[in-house]
Amino acid sequence: MKIIFALLIIVFLAFSGYHLTFRGFKLPLFAREFYLKGTEFLFLGLILGPSFLNLLDTETMRGLEPVGALVLGWIGLLFGFQFEITRLRRFPLDFFTAALLESLLTFAVVFWSVYLTLPMITDISGTMRLVVSLTLSAAAACTAQTGVALLTPDFTERHGKTVGILRYVSSIDGLSALVIFAVVFFFKEPSISGFYWIGDLAMGTVFSFVISMGLVFLYIIFIASHRDEKELALVVIAMAVLTSGIASLLHFSPLVTNFFVGFCLVNFCRRKERLFKIFVGVEKPVYLLLLVFLGASWTLDSPWLIVLAALYCLCRFGGKLFGGFLVTRLNPELRSYPPHIGFGLLDQGGLPLAILFDFQRGISCDIAAGVISLVLLAVIYNEFLGPYLLVRLLKEAK
Amino acid sequence: MAELHQSKKNLIMYILTLFVVTLFALWLRRLDIESSWQLAGMINFSLGFVMLAAYMSAQILKIARLPLISGYIIVGIIAGPYVSGFLTDDMIDRFGFINDIALSFIALTAGGALHLQMLRKRRKIIVLNIVLLTVVVFGFVFTFFAFMGSHFNFTGNLASPQIIAFAVLIGVVAVARSPSSAIAIISESRASGPFTETVLGVTIAMDVLIIILFTIAVTAARIFVGGSEMPDTHVFVAVSTELVISFFLGALLGKGIALYIDRIRHNLPLFLLFLAFGVSKLSLWLNNGIEIHFDVYLHLKPLLICMGAGFTVQNFSKTGAYFMDNLDRVSLPVYVLFFSLAGASLNFEALKVCWMLALCLAIVRVAGIFCATWLAGTIAGDPPLHNRTAWMAYLTQAGVAIGLAQIAESEFPGIGVYLTTVILALIFVNQLVGPVTFKTVLNLVGESKVR
Numbered sequence: 029m030k031i032i033f034a035l036l037i038i039v040f041l042a043f044s045g046y047h048l049t050f051r052g053f054k055l056p057l058f059a060r061e062f063y064l065k066g067t068e069f070l071f072l073g074l075i076l077g078p079s080f081l082n083l084l085d086t087e088t089m090r091g092l093e094p095v096g097a098l099v100l101g102w103i104g105l106l107f108g109f110q111f112e113i114t115r116l117r118r119f120p121l122d123f124f125t126a127a128l129l130e131s132l133l134t135f136a137v138v139f140w141s142v143y144l145t146l147p148m149i150t151d152i153s154g155t156m157r158l159v160v161s162l163t164l165s166a167a168a169a170c171t172a173q174t175g176v177a178l179l180t181p182d183f184t185e186r187h188g189k190t191v192g193i194l195r196y197v198s199s200i201d202g203l204s205a206l207v208i209f210a211v212v213f214f215f216k217e218p219s220i221s222g223f224y225w226i227g228d229l230a231m232g233t234v235f236s237f238v239i240s241m242g243l244v245f246l247y248i249i250f251i252a253s254h255r256d257e258k259e260l261a262l263v264v265i266a267m268a269v270l271t272s273g274i275a276s277l278l279h280f281s282p283l284v285t286n287f288f289v290g291f292c293l294v295n296f297c298r299r300k301e302r303l304f305k306i307f308v309g310v311e312k313p314v315y316l317l318l319l320v321f322l323g324a325s326w327t328l329d330s331p332w333l334i335v336l337a338a339l340y341c342l343c344r345f346g347g348k349l350f351g352g353f354l355v356t357r358l359n360p361e362l363r364s365y366p367p368h369i370g371f372g373l374l375d376q377g378g379l380p381l382a383i384l385f386d387f388q389r390g391i392s393c394d395i396a397a398g399v400i401s402l403v404l405l406a407v408i409y410n411e412f413l414g415p416y417l418l419v420r421l422l423k424e425a426k
Numbered sequence: 427m428a429e430l431h432q433s434k435k436n437l438i439m440y441i442l443t444l445f446v447v448t449l450f451a452l453w454l455r456r457l458d459i460e461s462s463w464q465l466a467g468m469i470n471f472s473l474g475f476v477m478l479a480a481y482m483s484a485q486i487l488k489i490a491r492l493p494l495i496s497g498y499i500i501v502g503i504i505a506g507p508y509v510s511g512f513l514t515d516d517m518i519d520r521f522g523f524i525n526d527i528a529l530s531f532i533a534l535t536a537g538g539a540l541h542l543q544m545l546r547k548r549r550k551i552i553v554l555n556i557v558l559l560t561v562v563v564f565g566f567v568f569t570f571f572a573f574m575g576s577h578f579n580f581t582g583n584l585a586s587p588q589i590i591a592f593a594v595l596i597g598v599v600a601v602a603r604s605p606s607s608a609i610a611i612i613s614e615s616r617a618s619g620p621f622t623e624t625v626l627g628v629t630i631a632m633d634v635l636i637i638i639l640f641t642i643a644v645t646a647a648r649i650f651v652g653g654s655e656m657p658d659t660h661v662f663v664a665v666s667t668e669l670v671i672s673f674f675l676g677a678l679l680g681k682g683i684a685l686y687i688d689r690i691r692h693n694l695p696l697f698l699l700f701l702a703f704g705v706s707k708l709s710l711w712l713n714n715g716i717e718i719h720f721d722v723y724l725h726l727k728p729l730l731i732c733m734g735a736g737f738t739v740q741n742f743s744k745t746g747a748y749f750m751d752n753l754d755r756v757s758l759p760v761y762v763l764f765f766s767l768a769g770a771s772l773n774f775e776a777l778k779v780c781w782m783l784a785l786c787l788a789i790v791r792v793a794g795i796f797c798a799t800w801l802a803g804t805i806a807g808d809p810p811l812h813n814r815t816a817w818m819a820y821l822t823q824a825g826v827a828i829g830l831a832q833i834a835e836s837e838f839p840g841i842g843v844y845l846t847t848v849i850l851a852l853i854f855v856n857q858l859v860g861p862v863t864f865k866t867v868l869n870l871v872g873e874s875k876v877r
Contacts, residue, residue: 090466091520097470242450249443250478253436258758262481265759270474276467277454390463 067377067411069316070404073323084324094269096321096389097282101268102314103382104283106307107206108290109300110199122362123196126355130373131169131201133354134347135208139165141343149336155215156393163387166209167403168344170202172377187422193365194372194418202379209383210236210284213390236280236288243271243285244292251299257306264306276390283386315378322385326404327397337405341413344406348373371421374414376407437489444482451475455512469517476505476513477759480766493865495610495765499857502769513770521767526728528764530702532606533729535757536630537676537736538750539609544623552627554802556635559628559795559820560601564639566794567787568597580780581844588841591647595834595841598643599827599849600791602636605629607822607857610761611864613754619873621812625819630733634669637727640830641665644837651838672709672727676734677742679705683735684743694748695756705731768824772857776850784851791856795820811871818867822860823853 076084089096116124143161146152152160173195184191214229250263271289272282294300352370356362384403388396451471459465484497505512545552571593575581584592608629612622641662683701687694709728736753740746777784796817803813831849835842868874 093466094470094473094521097466246443246446246450249439249446253439258755259481261756262477262759262762266474266477266481268474269470270478273467273469273471273474274454277457277459277464277471278467279461279464389466392461392463 067319067408069319070323070326070408073320074326075323076320077324077326079327084321089321089324092321095317096385097269097272097276098265099314099318099321100282100382100386100389101272101286102307102310103318103379104286105264105268105290105293106311107202107379107382108287108292109294109304109307111203111291112294112300116200119196120361122359123193124200126193126359126362127197127200128204129355130197130348130351130370131171131204133351134344135165135169135204137347137350138168138340138343142340145339150395150398152395156395159212159215159391160393160395160399162208162212163383163391164340164399164403166205166212167376167380167383168340168347168406169205169208170376170379170383171198171348171373172375172380173198183419183422190365190369190372190422193362193369198373198375201373205379205383206284206287209386210281212387213280213284232280236278236285239274239278239280240285240288240292243267243274243289244296247289247293248297251297251303257302260302261306264303279390281386281390283382318381318385322381322388322400322404325388325397325400327401329401330398333398333401334405337402337409340402341406341409344376344410345370345374345413366421366424368421368424371417374410374417376403376410376414381407433489437486440482440486444479444486447475447478447482451479451512469520472505472513472517473521476501476766476770477762479505480762481758484762491865493611493861494614495607495761496858496861498762498765499769499772499861502766503772503774505766506770506772506774508772508774513767518767518770521763525764525767527702528760529606530705530728530732531698531753531756531760532609532764533732534698534702534736535613535750535753536605536609536626537680537733537738538740538746538753539612539626540630540737540740541623542737542741544620545627548620548624548627551624551802551806551808552631554806555624555628555799555816556631558798558802559632560635560639562798562801563601563791563794564597566790566797567600568593570787570790571596574786578780578783578786580783580848584841584844587650591650591838592841592845594643594647594650595838595845596787596848596852598636598639599830599834600787600794600852601632601639602823602827602830603629603632603820604822604824604827604857604860605633606764607824607861608819608864610757610765611822611861611868613757613761614876615865615868615873616875617868617873618875619871621816621819621871622868622873625816629820633733634730636830637669638662638665640833644834647834647838651840668727669730672730673734675709676731676736677738679731680735680738680742683739683749684745687739687743687745687748691748694752698749698753698756702732705735768857771828772854773847773850774854776847777854780848780851783848784855787848787852788855788859791852792817792821815867815870818863818870821856821863823856827853 073084075081078085139161142164143157146157146160211229214232247263247267250267251260255263267289268286271286275282275285293303297303348370349368350370352373353367356365356367356369380403384400387393388400393399454468454471457464459468480498480501483501484494487497487500488494502513504510507513507515507518572590575584575589575592576586581589581592608626611617612626679701683698686697705728709731736749739749799816799820800813803816808816827849831846834849835846838845865874
């Protein structure tokens with residue numbers, strides 16, 4: 029009964045909430061930033077989850093497995109669709125390298141901070157220490173576009189140049205995070221001794237590539253002949269679930285596999301616009317469902333998590349600031365941009381949350397609940413901090 | 427010529443794709459499952475695979491002018507636990523919520539497909555069909571089984587009162603039909619016209635009527651099996667109350683949907699899909715809650731609520747056309763899932779055990795349906811072509827009949843297992859043949875827009 033009631037509430041609220049969240053629902057000014065990004069759905073998930081109503085318990089989540097697979101697949105495909113090479117070429121290559129460098133530097137700062145701190149906080153095995161560090165740093169490396177997207181047209185017009193690079197970086201910097209996160213799925217052994225895992229990684233990469241190409245081939249066959257919207261929607265839904273299923277079966281990331289498939293489709297498929305229309309059609313409800321699912325895994329067992337999340341946030345902030353500073357100072361072409369451009373890259377929704385959801389589903393880890401709670405708290409901190417610093421950056425920019 | 431060439435090209439492409447997907451599936455099935463995550467992956471993969479395979483098989487069958495749902499059902503049977511075992515019983519159970527969504531969704535479509543104006547015009551023929559189908563089909567099947575039941579190996583060991591009780595119950599189940607299949611085929615054929623409206627009106631009305639008829643049949647069968655127990659009038663009052671409340675709630679919901687369309691409009695297919703599922707499950711939740719807290723056994727019928735809602739939007743608001751158009755946009759994934767899972771649930775074992783009895787019952791049922799529809803059409807003055815062929819539209823049977831069989835099994839432990847087996851075998855036959863004949867008759871009477 030719970031599974032049914034839970035799904036009912038989730039899907040209904042996710043859908044109806046989409047209208048309130050993304051269609052200009054008026055709220056008091058102080059709450060608007062927070063509400064407009066849909067973060068309240070994390071709290072809805074929290075209420076439905078084991079911490080309160082326990083409607084979304086483990087058994088229920090198991091029953092909702094195909095929905096979770098679809099959500100991850102959908103987000104992965106959509107993210108892959110952002111990497112259309114011909115579109116990316118319209119921007120200077122410096123932007124691309126800046127985005128990757130900024131996210132890699134953030135990753136490095138957060139990774140080492142987490143990796144060195146973890147043994148002090150919890151008793152964790154070597155492999156898990158690496159896996160958790162990689163996941164947390166991958167989630168920290170990417171930026172959500174919502175902050176920039178919610179800027180007023182007036183602001184966007186006045187600071188077009190800075191807003192442009194912020195938009196570009198926030199849509200691209202998830203690439204390195206996703207590649208790093210993919211590595212997490214190759215650590216299957218209880219502990220790391222020596223470097224044999226590098227062989228596994230290489231084999232796994234080749235294997236995953238071949239499988240992904242097979243899936244892309246399937247997509248292309250399906251889409252080759254003209255199909256109406258209903259048929260395309262069916263093919264996309266079935267393929268997203270199938271791809272996620274194959275990835276899980278082969279112990280790989282559904283998010284990354286779907287991302288790769290999406291990337292190939294947008295670059296090699298002639299009917300990509302029709303596909304994109306279908307993906308975008310339910311993007312927001314899918315995102316809100318993701319928030320609810322993650323919110324349900326949120327535990328508030330330890331008050332220390334609040335402090336740890338603040339520290340994690342601080343590390344990420346340091347990484348973004350450092351990364352932003354370096355890319356704008358090292359590259360003469362980007363010197364005209366403000367050195368503290370990292371202020372505008374603090375929003376942490378979308379892809380980082382999908383990474384976290386994938387981690388929760390795919391990696392069996394004792395401290396998974398803690399990791400999720402930590403990132404969710406960090407997301408909320410950033411929701412408050414991000415807009416303020418973004419506005420400050422733009423006001424100071426030329 | 428060009429059309430033929432395109433058909434050939436499509437056929438080759440579908441067969442090739444199906445072959446590639448199946449190879450992929452066979453290879454993945456050989457992998458060892460070591461963790462719960464991999465198991466979840468297998469479940470997701472299986473769901474995606476069945477959807478794709480069902481879709482492609484249906485497209486192949488479509489070239490041979492067979493209905494799409496036959497393709498979905500056949501793939502379901504092949505993938506199901508009784509043939510290849512690709513979909514296990516456990517997986518089918520886990521996909522139960524998808525069935526619920528689909529059923530409620532189909533019920534919304536069924537309600538929306540009924541036009542009050544057309545129903546008024548066709549009132550006479552609809553009423554005649556309902557009455558005659560009920561009386562004649564029940565009469566034929568009851569008589570056949572009452573006299574011949576003891577001659578079949580499968581039911582040969584039942585005592586005479588049990589044979590009579592069995593005959594009453596199977597007679598009523600034979601009257602049931604499948605609105606979901608009817609809606610799917612009408613939707614696929616984009617059929618419209620007096621014949622289609624009559625079939626739809628009769629099928630949906632019988633879906634409501636069957637609940638009352640079955641209650642009467644259970645009471646009668648209990649008398650035969652258990653001796654002199656008299657019928658309990660409270661049961662009929664309760665059933666009628668459930669139906670009335672369900673329709674009332676459906677009307678309210680329909681008004682709500684109309685309001686949503688009027689005020690918001692965005693993403694209606696998603697809204698309806700969620701709503702369909704919500705109604706189905708909320709009514710279950712309410713039923714349980716009322717039973718636990720107030721000790722009142724009220725069983726609201728989600729299907730009737732959804733049908734009522736669809737009917738209200740179509741006939742008592744200005745948003746009917748928009749509503750139906752949006753339902754149609756999400757219909758394909760719903761139908762593919764619902765009918766392939768229905769196919770996977772069809773009990774092949776039951777058919778193996780009592781195929782001869784099921785086949786005989788199916789033939790007798792067809793004879794009953796033919797007589798009833800021919801008589802109804804002739805009395806009402808319908809065109810002779812309609813009268814001769816109308817029987818072909820009433821063969822499909824699915825969910826309701828299975829539900830009735832399950833209730834009978836729990837009510838009559840002595841004959842319940844036999845009854846369920848025979849009904850499942852009968853449904854197997856009817857669900858394979860019914861969609862094909864239904865699509866054929868829509869073409870014959872010229873109301874199908876897609877050939």
